[in-house]
Amino acid sequence: MCPENPKEQPTRTRSRGLSIRSSFKLVLAISPWLLLLWWDYVAFTFPIKPDRYQHSFSEHLRDRGIAYLRLLRSPSKVSNLAMDAETVTQMIREPSEKYSVDPCLIESIVIYESDFNPNNISTTGGMGLMALMPVTAKKYRVEDPFDAASNIDGGTHLVRDLLETFKGDVNLTLASYNAGERAVTRFHGVPPYRETTDYVKFVGEIYSLLKLRSEHVRNGKSQACWQMASVNLDPIAQSSGHKALPPLREVSNGHSY
Numbered sequence: 001m002c003p004e005n006p007k008e009q010p011t012r013t014r015s016r017g018l019s020i021r022s023s024f025k026l027v028l029a030i031s032p033w034l035l036l037l038w039w040d041y042v043a044f045t046f047p048i049k050p051d052r053y054q055h056s057f058s059e060h061l062r063d064r065g066i067a068y069l070r071l072l073r074s075p076s077k078v079s080n081l082a083m084d085a086e087t088v089t090q091m092i093r094e095p096s097e098k099y100s101v102d103p104c105l106i107e108s109i110v111i112y113e114s115d116f117n118p119n120n121i122s123t124t125g126g127m128g129l130m131a132l133m134p135v136t137a138k139k140y141r142v143e144d145p146f147d148a149a150s151n152i153d154g155g156t157h158l159v160r161d162l163l164e165t166f167k168g169d170v171n172l173t174l175a176s177y178n179a180g181e182r183a184v185t186r187f188h189g190v191p192p193y194r195e196t197t198d199y200v201k202f203v204g205e206i207y208s209l210l211k212l213r214s215e216h217v218r219n220g221k222s223q224a225c226w227q228m229a230s231v232n233l234d235p236i237a238q239s240s241g242h243k244a245l246p247p248l249r250e251v252s253n254g255h256s257y
Contacts (some may be wrong), residue, residue, distance in 0.1 A: 037065075053195045055123050063125025066134045067145075070127060071119060074146040080118035088116045088129060088148060095153045099160035104210040105170065106130075106156050109177065112203045118148045130155030170207070174200045 071077055089107060096103035113131035114120035122131050127145035132154055137145045142154035159173060165181065166172035175190040176183075178199040183191040190200055 052198075060124045063134055064121065064123070065125075067121045067125045067127045070134075070144070071121065071146055074144050076144060076147045077119055080146060080148065083116075083118055083148060085116040088118070088152075091149055091152055092156075094149075095156040098153075099156050101156050101160050101163065102211075104214055105207055106152065106159065108203050108207040108210055109155065109159070109174075110152070111206055112199070118151070119146055127151070130158075132158075171200050171204065174203050 088110065092103045092106050092110070095101075096106055110116060110129050113122070113126065114129045116129070118129055120129065120131065121127055124133075126133055127137065128151035129148055130151055132140075132142060132145050132151060136142075136158060137154060140154035140157050142150050145151050145154070159177065162173040162176045162181070163170075166176065166184070171190060172184055175196050179191045179193060179196040183193075183196070190197060
């Protein structure tokens with residue numbers, strides 16, 4: 001047997017070292033993506049708002065992946081944890097005036113979509129308070145969908161455009177917000193999807209109750225008037241999959257949004 005060439009030993013050692021380093025770099029490179037996929041799956045399995053419509057994990061994987069990346073990069077994600085419903089309600093005023101949209105309609109969408117949670121991500125990839133899809137956020141130039149003010153501005157702008165498209169018809173506007181304009185146009189009305197018909201029904205009921213509350217505040221009615229409306233929201237919360245909808249409340253200086 002020929003003795004091993006001593007010059008080959010360092011070469012093999014270096015090759016082995018390079019191979020280990022390359023493998024380590026590969027693991028480091030794919031680890032964040034594996035973590036993101038795991039986080040996506042956990043969030044899909046245990047969402048903030050329960051998924052009642054049997055969306056499959058792979059159905060909206062791309063949009064949810066984009067949503068979680070945007071959340072990780074958002075400078076607002078930590079401060080959002082301390083944001084309460086009252087603060088969000090106050091934020092609705094400015095864009096509602098800017099786009100001439102009823103603030104009660106915007107608040108009803110926020111309640112149904114996110115329960116006032118600015119860091120919310122739906123099982124379909126909707127981001128933030130008004131559940132803006134990545135393509136919608138891009139269209140309305142919402143750079144950070146988890147910045148509450150920017151999210152509400154973009155969502156209110158979209159609602160304004162839909163109201164104009166459907167000549168002020170709130171039901172068609174809500175249906176389009178959920179299912180898209182093409183679906184509403186194709187079916188010449190609210191699409192017969194269970195998710196969309198539920199959306200129009202529940203958001204519409206919340207909207208009616210919020211308008212009732214606003215009316216009571218403007219007319220100086222008693223606290224009991226909107227407390228009763230708050231109790232009436234409980235069946236909507238149970239049916240729509242929310243643990244609880246926020247109580248109706250009077251806000252400062254005589255206005256209710």
